[in-house]
Amino acid sequence: MFLFFVMLQINALGQHTLERHLSGAVLTNTVNRIDDWRLEKKNEWKKAIQALSILEKSHIMKVAEDANLFTWPSLLATKYLEYKTDGNRTRYEDDINTRRSIVSHLVIGELVEGKGRFIPQIINGLWLMMEESTWVSPAHIVVQKSGIGLPDPLDDYIDLGAGRxxxxxxxxxxLLGDELNQISPMITKKLKDVLQSRILNPYLVRDDFWWMALQSNNMVNNWxxxxxxNVLKVALLVEEDASRLKMIIQxxxxxxxKFIDSYAEDGACEEGPSYWLHAGGELGQMLLWLEDVSDGEVTFKEEHKLFNIGNYILNSHIYRNRYINFADAEAIQVPYPAKIWAYGTLYNDDNLKAYASYLTTLKSPSMSLGTVQDFLMHASIYNELSNHRKDFIAPQFHFYESLGQATMRSLNKKGNLFLATIGSNNGVSHNxxxxxxxxxYLDSTPVLIDVGVGTYTKETFSRNRYTLWNMQSQWHNLPIxxxxxxxxxxxxxxxxVEYITNNETAQYRVNVAKAYPKEAAVQSWMRTIKMHAGNNEIRVEEQYQLEEFKKPQSISFISKIKPQLVKDGFFLQLDNGKKVFINFERETVTFSLENKEIEDPRLIKVWGGMLYKMNVLIKSxxxxxxxxxxxxxN
Known part of the structure; x- marks a missing residue:
């Protein structure tokens, strides 16, 4: 089995950001006061839950009551093996995620009501989870020494699912240990035992998990x-041995x-906005927990790079629930507001808080009940988050040099044109x-799109990744x-790569020639994109120098809107009647339209059942x- 992970390069020098803040007496003091902190945290969470709105509580109780009727199906070994046999990972993951969600709904319902009504079903769910052979996904178990297949009981591994x-x-x-002990103390005893044996023990003794980046030539991504x-949360809430807790934190x-060092100073997330939630978004949670448990001895307010990592998600926002979706990022999402609020709190940034508060308006009820930790994250700041101002400001023009990611907004009264570019390399994570x-985009409507990623299968993360059509450059807005x-x-x-702005214009230049293999026989292909905000117009120059001519050059334009040809160009008409025209110099090109029927359910949800590629063939x-x-x- 070929294991395919494309990850971020580690900065070899290392800034030791966390280690600098957690050295010596600070760490010792933190560990010494852990029991007091746990009691404070327990009381803080319970108080916050009781302060939730009636609307949120009624929604929570309805969801919990439905979960209380759930019957617990078995998790089948044959389903786990499907990833090995036919590459499907979703059928087993759907079953396991349903079980996780039901337990979360029950636990959250009990935390809100506090009458013991949901405890029996909670115990059923907890016991089943603790009896599972592994918490590791079938798509991730491939790294065990025995390879792809069923989990090896002698080879403990920690993946994303296990940590979560x-x-x-x-x-x-x-939060519910006392209530569970009233039924049987064996429940919490087993809980603690499995958390030690599956998480904390292997974390301490193993240095060979690739995502730890503790060995030479290791690389790192959101994992x-x-x-x-998640390991930090487990250790801070469960570990009772002070020396072990200190070693885990160190x-x-x-x-x-290593994760922090892998980022450029501008804080850009090369995995894209949806993976920011599990990258920069998780970093924000770690920073908050470390500041909290240290009782103020640790502060990251002077670490501007960390603020930049947090601010990336705002700078990648297009409109409402639309986001830049290069690589495997999702075009439609509502980022979890509490993860953004975390950075607003860490850096006392009112604009990030306003952005987080705005996001709560896109969901009602606004709280996520999928995991207990996400619920508690939101509950702790619920009133502040809900009542804060929501008029955030996104920059009109912005540039991430490390990714070559530029954004331009016309902010024109006739319609807000939004354009985003990418100009890094073809070896980024989730590339x-x-x-x-x-x-x-025009206003909230995608005009020329990045198709994004479909449903994850074995092929998605294998040597065959680039046989998938939507990974290929011909299905991006690029030349062939x-x-x-x-x-x-x-x-x-x-x-x-160059980005120049003034009050009304932004210009982005990039030479894409080196992104093509030598067979393309191209010395230079300079693409220059210039937005004139006042005119609501974008001018694109494609200037190239070939080593030899083999076949006619072409440029692909991908859209969910069917293009309509006009003289020397084409236009795309939006549902609201507005049109976007793409006009070429007279008689320099010809046009052919290609339809692409979409079968993948993940892509259909975003774009519908049909996409279009306008092939613009250069005559010269x-x-x-x-x-x-x-x-x-216009």
């Missing part, structure tokens, strides 16, 4: 901070620093071959050069040439 489950169980242990944050700081591509597409890998990258056979087109909204 463990953190929830640790919170149940703290590092997501799992480390190791955790060393490992999580698509998209160097130099862009997406275009001499009939050749872009190639995957960090060596296929952008060059000469010259080695040096320039094609210019304008994008005009």
């Amino acid at each position: 489950v463990a953190a929830d169980l640790a919170m149940v242990y703290l 590092n901070i997501w799992i480390n944050t 190791k955790l700081a060393h490992s999580a620093d 698509h071959n998209d160097v130099g591509s862009y997406m275009l 050069i001499n009939g050749i597409q872009q190639k995957d890998g960090r060596s296929y990258h952008a060059e000469d 056979m010259e080695l040096r040439n320039q094609v210019i087109y304008k994008i005009i909204a």
